[in-house]
Amino acid sequence: MPRLAAASLAGTAIEFYDFFVYGSAAALVFGRIFFPDFSPLAGTLAAFGTFAVGFISRPLGSMLFGHLGDRRGRKPVLVASLLLTGAATVAVGCVPTYDRIGIAAPVLLTVLRFLQGLGLGGEWGGAVLLTAEHAPARRRGLWSSFPQVGPAVGFLLANGVLLALSAGLSDESFRTWGWRVPFWAAGVLALAGLLLRAGLTETPQFRALAERGERASAPLAEVARDHWRLVLLTAGGLASGYAVFYTVTTWSLSYGTDELGVDRTVMLGCIMAAVAVKGAVTPLVAHLADRVGRRALCLAGCTATALWTFPLIALVRTAEPLPMFLGFLGALLGFVLVFAVIGAYLPELYEPRVRCTGAAVGYNLAGVLGGALTPIVATSLSRGDRPPWGVACYLTALALCSLGCFALLPETGGRPGAAPASGSTTGEPAREPGEETAGETVPKPGGETAGEAAEKATT
Template identity: 50%
Template sequence: MRLVHSEATAEETTAGPAGDEGSSESLRRVAVASFIGTAIEFYDFYIYGTAAALVLNQAFFPTLDPVNATLASFSTYAVAFAARPLGSIVFGHFGDRVGRKSVLVVSLLLMGLSTAFVGLLPGYATLGIWAPLLLILLRFVQGIGLGGEWGGAALLAVEHAPKKRRGLYAAFPQLGPSVGFFAATGIFWLLSASLDDAAFRSWGWRIPFLLSFLLVAVGLFVRLKISETPVFAKVMDAQEASKVPTLDVIRGHWRELLLGAGGMIVAYGLFYTATTYCLSYATGTLGISRNTMLALSLVACLFLAAGTWLAATRSDGAGRRKLILAGCGLAVVWGLVLFPLLDTESPVLVALALGGALFCMGVVYGPMGAYLPELFGTRVRYSGASLAYNLGGVLGGAVSPLIATRLQAAFGSSSVGWYVSAMAVVSLLCVLVLPETRERELA
């Protein structure tokens, strides 16, 4: 945090995008609010992925064989990704017409409460077929909430930040997923280590979901204290808000939308392959203990945070595009070594495999916090950045565990690594076509 308030020049801290919002105090508040919000919402999202890999197949799909039960569990997991573009459209519409702050409060409530209700949902043994159906519904609502979260949090940071430090301030919402994943994995690891298997599968896995009630209260307290972004306030003062932002994005920014989504594919693919799928693969196929894999995932998460912070903060000087391309190139190589390292079953090499994959993801993901918003004009920025981000999630995150499960069963683990490398190539080609944006004016 020292960089946020002590190293900024007097000009930058008093003359940000709008003069009265450029003080170091207001910038600190915005950085904290954007960070805490994304950390909470991604915690909510990630605990579902961990539960899907470890326990939801037996709790909600006990009548299926192990492979199909795992696929069914991952399918409910994928439902939220299908809902996220819808959330981008809904929240983006109001975010570009009403304002960033109020929309972020609603998305936090929707995401947090739907997550908490998963912890209260009885399993198949109690409700029969209604249990997985209600699980799918809650997961769908989760996706809608998260679909509106990232774009608003990124814009909150970027539109308040001085021009020369947009990458730095965008690093804070980008760190939210690292902290959310660390918290989600950490609490599952503590529960797995302290409870016997029967207790963990019966009720222990519900505790992380129920904690969302408390986290939502914390997030609301923080977010209600921030102001509207100065860049959007100018649009509202001039009465220039878009009437149908999503339509304007499709008409005027379809190229940035599709290429931006393509650039995000590898970030999602790396993350959900290295976490959700690898957790299921290592515990189910390789026979590595659940406690060991959760502990190794915690170590790997540190690599994600390091890559995210390093690339995001360096992007103000080196450029967003250059660092994203570097991350894609690293991911092409790492996809080929990921599963050979994992298949050794050595804890050190497994940690290296997962950590390397998440570091590559962080290098791509970190600069995206500023890059995607900078691709779009203020009138449609919420809708455009959110849609690009979440369409990339559908292509890279929703299907990755499903495709990886099928590939491994049919062709072995090495085929999953080739799949990861192929996603990295697609993202690299998309970003190559896009321009550098760090010198653009947001207004």
């Protein structure tokens, strides 16, 4: 399990590095170099528009790669998605600016961002299932949280490189060529990720499905027919977490530097410190979920988010490093209560034959609802000198909607008395043969439980 968890963490870190470096570059420089004829506000909105395209393509990627994962296995998804995202990110670093090729520059940027999102849409499902389907049932939350640490590591890598370049180069040099360096570095990281994943084995649950001839022939159609309610509820539940994360990491970076006049290295430093703490506590929260349940922590996270949005805006408005850091940290701790447990919770809600498609589509559809539009909406609501309380109202409304969605989902494990039932069109979580739940074990053909089989296979 440690080797599998490390490979999953490394892969998601690399893929999210590619995704996040674009978001930070969009906030800092893309408006000026790809939309120079626009006003500063309109240029930022246009840059965030290309940023949103990556979220729109993520559900499409989850459908494409989810089909591959449910038909051919989880491992091919990990390789194909990493190659696609890495190649698209390197290409972004090579796109000429508007001054060189005119309107073709933002068009190329948008196409490459679409491909980035397509690859990332496949990455999450493959990486999470690699750990979730190998992990013993009683520690599935803990092991499945390591791919969820990957986004924090990717964010720190991306912004660490940008911070170093921003601090070491003049504004002119950074806008001319410095911003391209993190995109070119993605090629080296992608090759490293492929080497890490080369020796991985297929998950025991998928192998068992293949041996019994029970793989879904049309996973997406089956999910749309039998699990559409689960997809919508999970997407709605996760939407506010996406909104909070990109408010902190993307909108606040633009708002702080453009509207408040805070130096970009100070803003990046505050955000990175908060994200580092978030990444460090993710496994601890996931371990807690193995004891108290997944749904309980998701409800707590949405409640905390709804209560913290107005303090977040007030602290950002101070333009002082320590208050801004505390505002970001409070918001991300609410976020992590939800996203630390999702690596176990979403797969447990779907039956194994359509799990790669269902879990990934729900996860990435939430990105469209909460992540794609948030920087655009927040920028529109924070125009002028007035405090951006509209941003707080927007985040609060999303948090309450997510709270309602999680309230309608069932518990899947970790809490005494929780007894997930099999399969379901009604939103009941799936249950595999041999999975231990609420002190009982469903017999598995051959006599051993799924947890025992997973431990034996990984040994």
